[in-house]
Amino acid sequence: xxxxxxxxxxxxxxxxGLSEGFIQSGYRPVAHVEMxxxxxxxxxxxxxxxxxxxxxxxxxxxxxEKGKITREQLLEKIPKEELKxxxxxxxxxxxxxxxxxxxxxxxxxxxxxxxxxxxxxxAELVLTAPDSFRVKVLRTKDTMRNMIENTKKSLTxxxxxxxxxxxxxxxxxxxxxxxxxxxxxxxxxxxKQKEALDRLMSYRSRFLQIYEYQKQEDDKxxxxxxKLIVSDVKKSLVSxxxxxYHGMQGNIEMGxxxxxxxxxxxxxxxxxxxxxxxxxxxxx
Numbered sequence: 066x067x068x069x070x071x072x073x074x075x076x077x078x079x080x081x082g083l084s085e086g087f088i089q090s091g092y093r094p095v096a097h098v099e100m101x102x103x104x105x106x107x108x109x110x111x112x113x114x115x116x117x118x119x120x121x122x123x124x125x126x127x128x129x130e131k132g133k134i135t136r137e138q139l140l141e142k143i144p145k146e147e148l149k150x151x152x153x154x155x156x157x158x159x160x161x162x163x164x165x166x167x168x169x170x171x172x173x174x175x176x177x178x179x180x181x182x183x184x185x186x187x188a189e190l191v192l193t194a195p196d197s198f199r200v201k202v203l204r205t206k207d208t209m210r211n212m213i214e215n216t217k218k219s220l221t222x223x224x225x226x227x228x229x230x231x232x233x234x235x236x237x238x239x240x241x242x243x244x245x246x247x248x249x250x251x252x253x254x255x256x257k258q259k260e261a262l263d264r265l266m267s268y269r270s271r272f273l274q275i276y277e278y279q280k281q282e283d284d285k286x287x288x289x290x291x292k293l294i295v296s297d298v299k300k301s302l303v304s305x306x307x308x309x310y311h312g313m314q315g316n317i318e319m320g321x322x323x324x325x326x327x328x329x330x331x332x333x334x335x336x337x338x339x340x341x342x343x344x345x346x347x348x349x
Contacts, residue, residue: 074098081108088115091217091297098152098173105153110136112151113143119300120189120322121203121211144187186325193306193318205306206313208322212296213237216246221295221336223251225288227258228309235265242273251276251336251345253289266348276345289345292320298329 071092075084078097081104088094094112099105117126122142129139140148152173158164161172192198193205213220213234220241242248250265252258255277262275269275278289292312294302304320306312323329339345 078104078108080104081111084108085111091299094150096150096152098154100154102153102155105151105156106136108151109140109148112147113139116143116147119211119215121207146187186323186328188321188323188325191302191304191320191322193313193316203322205304205318205320208302209294209308209313210234210237212294212300212302212322213241216241216296218297219247219249219295220297221249221251221293221333222308223289223291223293223336224258224308225253225290225292226307226309226312227252227261228307229261230310230313231261231308232264234308235261239265239268239273242268242270245272248273249276249336250274251278251289251339252348253278255348269348275348276340277348279344279346293332295329295332298333299326300324301329301332303332 072095073084073087073092074095075081075087075097078084078099079101081097084094084097097105097108099108113129114123114126117123125134125139125142128134129136154173157172161168164172189203191203191205191208192200194200214237220238222238238248238250250273252262252275255262255275265273265275281287292304292306292308301323302320303323304318306316306318306320312318336345340347
């Protein structure tokens with residue numbers, strides 16, 4: 066799904082060459098329909114590649130290419146709802162042996178209607194914890210870096226506490242803005258973060274804008290405490306972790322990486338409303 070909420074269906078998909086162009090342009094496949102079993106399996110492998118790449122787990126794909134894991138082990142790492150978008154006609158014929166060609170066509174049509182009417186959403190736990198923790202989840206620092214590096218059009222970040230530890234990622238953010246990515250950073254108190262944000266300030270442009278939470282006269286303790294990253298109005302990281310060493314490395318922090326255009330759009334609308342209501346103002 067792209068930032069306009071558009072999906073696509075690939076009929077007579079072959080090995081997925083046309084789909085590559087749509088996926089690289091930010092669209093989300095609803096279904097790939099293909100007769101040849103081997104071509105359909107190629108599409109499944111590409112789905113695995115993009116899923117692992119987008120979620121910071123690309124090493125598993127390289128392990129598969131090097132023969133360290135089997136194809137079955139690779140596909141076990143991919144959510145079933147992702148792989149179910151591949152509809153292989155031969156497989157349907159083998160499964161429904163008593164169905165006519167017309168009935169097989171009806172089944173395919175029903176599948177596509179079901180997928181296109183379903184909101185495609187996915188969430189994964191993201192954790193900051195010692196490396197000794199024996200849990201298979203996404204890590205906060207890796208997830209943040211992966212989201213920022215893979216953003217192509219727009220990036221929204223909120224920061225309650227930002228330290229020099231985040232400086233490496235700030236360099237990537239600056240580079241993204243210079244490449245035409247629209248970056249909006251919302252900070253609770255710029256004066257307290259000025260040392261970490263100093264370099265960022267000098268690169269402000271129409272592509273890189275910084276907003277500051279406006280202190281409330283009737284409540285001195287009120288703050289912009291949300292910790293969010295939204296990439297391409299498609300992926301959202303909602304976490305307890307600050308943009309600091311302890312947020313990404315030292316503390317126990319938890320959050321969720323949510324793949325949903327609707328949820329990302331809602332977050333963006335809240336941030337725009339904060340500016341409209343002058344809860345946050347553009348830093349000058």
